[in-house]
Amino acid sequence: MIHFQPKVKSVYFALLATLAVGGLGLRIGMQALDVYLKKDPVPLRTDLGAIPTVLGHWQRIGEDQQMDAAMVESLGTEKYLTRSYAIDGDPAKGVISLHLAYYTGMIDTVPHIPERCWGAGGLVQLGDPITMALSLPILANVAADAPVNAATGARYPMAKLVDPVTRIEEQVTLPVGEFAMTVSTFQDPRASRVEQLGGYMFIANGRSTASTFGVRALAFNLTDRFAYYCKVQLSARYPLGDTPSAVAFQANAEDFLTQLLPPLMRCLPDWPSMERTTARPEPKD
Template sequence: MAQTETILTQNRSTGVPPTGVSPSSNAGAGAALEAAGPTPIAHKPLYGSARLVACLGVLVASAVALIAASRVFEGLLHKRPVALLRPIPAMDAHRLEPRYTLHPIPAPLLNEETLETLGTREYLLWRVVDVTRDRSDPAAVAHLFITYYTGKPDQVPHVPDECYFAAGSQLVRAEAHSIPVPGVRADGNKVPVRATVWQMPPRSRFPSLSDGEGARNRTVLYFFHCNGAYMTTRNEVRLAQAGIRQRYAYYMKIEVNFTDYTFTRNATSEESVEALPPLLERVMGTLLEEHLPDWSRLNSAPQAQERAN
């Protein structure tokens, strides 16, 4: 009987009758097995399922943390706009006196298409006369162009180079200068300035002159004032605005080129750099005192409020 049960057990899964066992023996053995009850089924360990559950838990936790972190960084990278104390177009020209006055022929206002391309209505176009210079001096008049931007995330700063290239001008050279300007909150009282010299297309050259750099070329000086600091490149501006410790962001571009009183002669690069410091002292002084809020106070106010809470 024991041998019969062993043979039956070995062949149960195949359904093939055991060799050497008669049908009657099969019947008897089957009855014995039924009386003994069903054969227990062996269960596999649940270690694999536990690892799967653990992995799923880690993935869910990571996803929740990633969503929370993205919201935090989105809030940090999306800077709050910096409201001006006074609009840029409302700048008081009397603050530049007595050395500087406005030219009797004002610069034309920008049309809507140009404003759309410019990306801001906070701009200023002035022709400023240095009354200490002779009218024939190629640095007698400063053509001042100021633009202000805030509240637009990841905006690519506009530089004059784009406009001059688009107008068909050729870049002759570019120079970096450190202009001494006291009283404008610049590191070491020196403002970094980029000077670009452009060969103007024939239609833009002054027909009355044929010799000299001032007849052929125009020198354009510009820099940015961004988040309380001075800089000269768009990459510097973008990095300054992306700082995670700063809740606010703005930048302002100041662009200047010099001519004589009748706009028929451009100043050279050397003449332009020499004429810039006294102008910036008055222009930037006015902007910092009457138009831009104090950057250190603006950035410290939210932190003080958070500590109080």
């Protein structure tokens, strides 16, 4: 049996006491500062499958794609939607494939994005990804009494949403922040006259970003108790012609997202309400 000198024992117990007091002090300090290193999950308000199959003149074609268990495990979430839309329901007029994936709580999944995944499927990437700014007029609808995003101080844009069945109107808040997509262009070696473009962005804790680094910064704000993000990915194929593929994709993306954004935000957590319910009360005079 090993015996320690009394002096060694004293140092040992002193170190244990220091660690215990330090850990307790750190926890108390974090609570006082409203710092959350562990994020709580927040559920969707409505399943992503509730997004209408008709969005303006974009109409769903085919059935929603269902992933097998291995693909769901790789994706890192069971909350996803993969669906294709065509202008007026006619693929000859233009098709956009939509992929949504929702993550919440301790978010440690690396997002699946075209520049990481499509190359493995045999496509060849043409150049580096670009950040494509998108202009959506609905994001300019900011009322003077709109709720304020706690992280930025910016007021949320608002949009009117009409239920397609009940015809009941409601106001939904739209994300604040830059509205852009990271876009990559690919080519299938078997179809050299066609380019495939993939663009993605993220909505996280009521804000938007085009960056995989940005989404982690938004979803891991130390003062937010809850965390979520939703990846919004669009893809489309264009034959080579007079109009550059990126120009055609930008026009289609702006048109489609204008219709998609309000019903999507109706599915995602109502972040302004969560900010109000989790905010620390103002000190009284």
